[in-house]
Amino acid sequence: MRKTALAMLMALTATAANAQQEIKFVMEATYAPFEYMDENNEIQGFDVDLANALCAELKASCSFHNQAFDSLIPALRFKRYDAAISAMDITEARLEQVAFTDAYYDNAAAFVALQDAAIEGKRVGVQNGSTHQSYLLEQMKGVTPVPYGSYQDAFIDLQNGRIDAIFGDTAVVAEWFPKNDKLTYVGDAVTDKAYFGNGFGIAVNQDNQALVDQLNQALSAIKANGQYQEIFDKYFGN
Numbered sequence: 001m002r003k004t005a006l007a008m009l010m011a012l013t014a015t016a017a018n019a020q021q022e023i024k025f026v027m028e029a030t031y032a033p034f035e036y037m038d039e040n041n042e043i044q045g046f047d048v049d050l051a052n053a054l055c056a057e058l059k060a061s062c063s064f065h066n067q068a069f070d071s072l073i074p075a076l077r078f079k080r081y082d083a084a085i086s087a088m089d090i091t092e093a094r095l096e097q098v099a100f101t102d103a104y105y106d107n108a109a110a111f112v113a114l115q116d117a118a119i120e121g122k123r124v125g126v127q128n129g130s131t132h133q134s135y136l137l138e139q140m141k142g143v144t145p146v147p148y149g150s151y152q153d154a155f156i157d158l159q160n161g162r163i164d165a166i167f168g169d170t171a172v173v174a175e176w177f178p179k180n181d182k183l184t185y186v187g188d189a190v191t192d193k194a195y196f197g198n199g200f201g202i203a204v205n206q207d208n209q210a211l212v213d214q215l216n217q218a219l220s221a222i223k224a225n226g227q228y229q230e231i232f233d234k235y236f237g238n
Helices: 002-019 046-058 069-077 131-139 151-159 170-179 209-224 227-236
Strands: 022-027 035-037 061-066 109-113 123-127 144-148 165-169 184-190
Touching: 022 046, 022 069, 035 046, 046 061, 046 209, 046 227, 109 131, 109 170, 123 131, 123 151, 131 144, 131 165, 144 151, 151 165, 151 170, 165 170, 209 227
Parallel strands: 022 061, 123 144, 123 165
Antiparallel strands: 109 165, 109 184
């Protein structure tokens, strides 16, 4: 009887361990260099490499899933995924809906256009559901935000003259400059703390503080052992 009970306990322990092996990450994979689809239709990018390093530190496996940006937080709240790692700014408004890890990337935002001109009165492309959209709606009443499902579509429309400018993360808009030599920054970088100055965090359902703590511990570990810097330099070293 004692051997049977011990065997059952070991089986239950193994089952519990197996149940925790996979962390399901969701992201919007049209946001290079943070997340994008490669030629094999696999999700790649800074956030993917970072998540894989965190999972390795936790001795867990990662899976990555692609969804529209404005559906990421609802997906977490309905517990369809464990975490969202998608260049997501930590903001007070989002903290009312999800929990966040410590910031893993310092962020700022910038306007880009095909000519250096005032933004006032212009049509400005933003990603739907983003802090960039919120900033324009709440802080820049003189512009017309034009929401897009992805910044790729916004960049196409900018080049075709359908919008006047784009407002996005500095690391993302920098990726477009080699593709169009007429592209220019307009004004200074925006670091308003209410929207952009708190950095990117990994979002998790508010009921799963244990996962937040695990991810924070893993993030501290890979920063201490140099893995984080290696990943950062791979994407932003230049």
